[in-house]
Amino acid sequence: MRSLRVLNRNSCNSLPHRQAYTYHTTDYAYEISSANVRIGKGVTREVGKDLVNRGVKRVLLFTDKNLKQQLPFSVTEQSLRAEKVEFDVFSEVRVEPTDRSMKTAIHRAQLGQYDAFLAVGGGSVMDTAKVARLFDRYPEKDFLDFVNQPIGKGESVTRELKPLICIPTTSGTGSET
Numbered sequence: 001m002r003s004l005r006v007l008n009r010n011s012c013n014s015l016p017h018r019q020a021y022t023y024h025t026t027d028y029a030y031e032i033s034s035a036n037v038r039i040g041k042g043v044t045r046e047v048g049k050d051l052v053n054r055g056v057k058r059v060l061l062f063t064d065k066n067l068k069q070q071l072p073f074s075v076t077e078q079s080l081r082a083e084k085v086e087f088d089v090f091s092e093v094r095v096e097p098t099d100r101s102m103k104t105a106i107h108r109a110q111l112g113q114y115d116a117f118l119a120v121g122g123g124s125v126m127d128t129a130k131v132a133r134l135f136d137r138y139p140e141k142d143f144l145d146f147v148n149q150p151i152g153k154g155e156s157v158t159r160e161l162k163p164l165i166c167i168p169t170t171s172g173t174g175s176e177t
Contacts, residue, residue, distance in 0.1 A: 044075045044167055047118065048083030054163055056116040058086045060109055062129040063120045064093045072169050076120050088112060093121065093128045099143060102128060106135040106143075116163040122170035133164050 038046075051059060059080070063073050068091045080087050090108050094101040109117070109132035117136075119129035134146065137159045144152035 044072060045079050047076055047165060047167065048079035048081070048085050050165065051080070051085050051116060051118070051163075052083045054116065056085060056163065058112070058114050059088075059116045059118050060112055060114045060132070061087050061089045061118045061120065062093060062105070062125050062132070063089065063091050064095070064125055065091050067091075067121050067125070067169060070169075072167060073120050076118070076167060080118075087118070088114075090128075090132075093125045095124055097124050097128050097131075102131050103143060105129075105132040109133065109136040110139050114162065116165070119164065119166045120169065122168065126166045126168065129164060129166065133161055137161055 061076065061080070067073050068089070077087075088108075090105060092101065092104060105128045114136070117129050117133045119126045134157065135141065135143075138145075141155070142153075145155045146152065146157065148154045
């Protein structure tokens with residue numbers, strides 16, 4: 001509170017800035033519900049054990065062709081092998097996914113009888129994995145059923161989805177969710 005008072009005293013008092021550093025005597029609490037986020041050196045090496053702890057035996061691993069040749073992918077692959085988690089790799093993710101590339105990923109996810117999904121990559125990889133995970137549980141739905149109106153129907157997700165673990169390789173805003 002002391003810092004806010006100092007900022008308030010030394011700040012510009014023009015109308016747009018006057019309320020920028022006001023403080024209140026009432027505390028407000030904010031709660032953000034999000035997925036579990038684990039950050040730290042070496043956590044990628046634990047992904048196989050994380051999946052085993054969830055009872056996962058078979059996983060579809062999403063990445064792109066370039067990242068498949070890089071260290072984050074090989075560390076992930078080693079972790080899955082060490083824990084004897086059976087996995088298939090889907091590396092046909094496009095940099096800017098199209099409906100065609102998404103439908104290819106959906107088809108692959110629906111054929112494999114996977115217990116979970118794993119994404120190693122940036123936003124395109126994670127988004128593709130999220131969409132494939134969704135339609136794995138909704139094979140009867142059309143591609144645009146869950147897209148917001150007016151383009152799609154804006155339907156809600158009411159079924160429980162299979163686990164998805166994302167290993168972001170970029171630092172984009174919100175990449176951890």
